[in-house]
Amino acid sequence: MVQSNNHYFYVLLCADNTFYAGYTTDLTRRLAEHNSGKGAKYTRLKKRRPTKMIHHEVFKTKSDAMKKEYAFKQLTRLKKEAYLADN
Secondary structure, eight states, X not given: OOOOSOEEEEEEEOXXXXXEXXXXXXXXXXXXXXXXXXXXXXXHSGGGOSOEEEEEEEESSHHHHHHHHHHHXXXXXXXXXXXXXXX
């Protein structure tokens, strides 16, 4: 098993036009898991797939990436859209 030194906060755009935010050390693997229905409970619903990765940020620690994920999830939809447009 290959361990990544990078930790990622990422945002998916789901087929139903909702956002999903998450954490991973492997963006490619994680996107494949979401689209296969084996990812998070949120993306297992067929109406949410396929998903498209629209944003990601790299962090040196898991803690920092998860703090960013949490902060993003606290935003309103409009503020999430503004954040994604600015970044």
